[in-house]
Amino acid sequence: MTLIDRPVSSGTTGAVDAIRIDGLTKRFGRRGHETTALQDISISVREHEFLCVVGRSGCGKSTLLNLIAGLDAADAGTIELGARRVGVMFQESSLFPWLTVGGNIQLALRLSGVPRSDRRARTEELLEAVQLGGTMKKRPHELSGGMRQRVALARTLAQECQILLMDEPFAALDAITRDAMHELTERIWAERGLTVVFVTHNVREAARLADRVIVMKPSPGRIGGEERIDIPRPRRMEDLLTAEAAAELHDLLHSQEVSDE
Template sequence: MTAVIDASAVRIDSVSRTFGSGSHRVHALDNVSFDARPGEFVCLLGASGCGKSTLLGILAGIDQPSSGTVDVGGRRVGLMFQDSALLPWLTAGGNVALPMKIRGVPKVDRRSRVEELLALVRLAGLADKRPHELSGGMRQRVSLARAFAQEADVLCMDEPFGALDAMTRDLLHDELERIWRETGVTILFVTHDVREAVRLGDRIVLLSSRPGRVAEIFDVGLARPRRIDSPDVAALAVTVTDRLREEVGRHGH
């Protein structure tokens, strides 16, 4: 492996993705290229339908590009969706243990790791609760713990807090940032919320409207911890929003 590849946890090179054929052909992504350094928090931002989720699916290996390449250097890639998608017949602990069970981790080791992960997301002592007994924010914490149970080096997060109220989302921003710092995982985080991207990201990759292309990459450069309503976050969010509006206007959406 070359030194250039070693410097990146994720390298996306000229990735395009089309669906269908003929008059039903949809061009979702067009020649997308960028990378993410180990331990970096990269936010993918763009209007609905710009291919953000398609790109995460390619990174996670559940889809393939029509052309171009994705290189994660042999790292394990995990995926977390917007919906918590917890299995209702399993307890919180059972949901968190599921990725480990699939990998063949012994039961005794799964039990101790579940306890660690639930404590990490501040749900210690709630392993026996069923999803319907938990609030929306708590279910999303369980989903976050399950995502980390994948032992991923790169975690792809597809608008994981989009369905939550503003206060719960703000609290989970804090939790995610704390866990990210503690684990050193590389995160690629899809959002359509500009302030959320500025609040969380080291860099923001702005995608154009369909087909998704890299319109601009913003280095956030603001000191952490950040508040979503801070003047610095708001100021950069205005700059990014203006650029996003320009792209949306250019494509007539």
């Protein structure tokens, strides 16, 4: 059974691109001793699409997210986001340990220009959205890893982003907590109409979450292929269809690595 449609054009007629990347190249190091991390990357991500980016370590997945977020500058190429605001969620929650849960979120609200009088109510709303109501006064060290990632997600949402970039945010979580975070992320993505770019090493996680998967090749990082996941939602990691789609993604990754040898 084929669960993945191929090939896929990201420019479906009538669709609006939230992200348009053309000819993106990024190098690191001094002239004459440079390493090309990304080479001639061109991707379009439709508005409200859930895109996963997979590939082995060193293929430039995180570098790509940093460039989209504006945390680094490209050596060549363009990234167009329109006027959309971008939020980033990393593998580590990176919460400020000296602030409470509420304080971490309120700081993000303050930086986003939310008036002081509205911050408490908005913080409570965001904590309810990530199923952490009643944790406002707790410190990060009092929370489990999964709870800290929920706070990190709430803090990112506090930026009123339309594009959510997620760099392996659940890699360090146990399987049960990870599954709960998948469900939460999928619900928030659907309810808020977000565009999500999600980086992962885990092909089954990509098959579980994505509308479309970009497969990257290393040395230098470039696009090796793309696949649309044609499985109805809601999905689960242990579902047979998800497992079969993940197997097809694994085969594509392996074929890309073999072709580079």
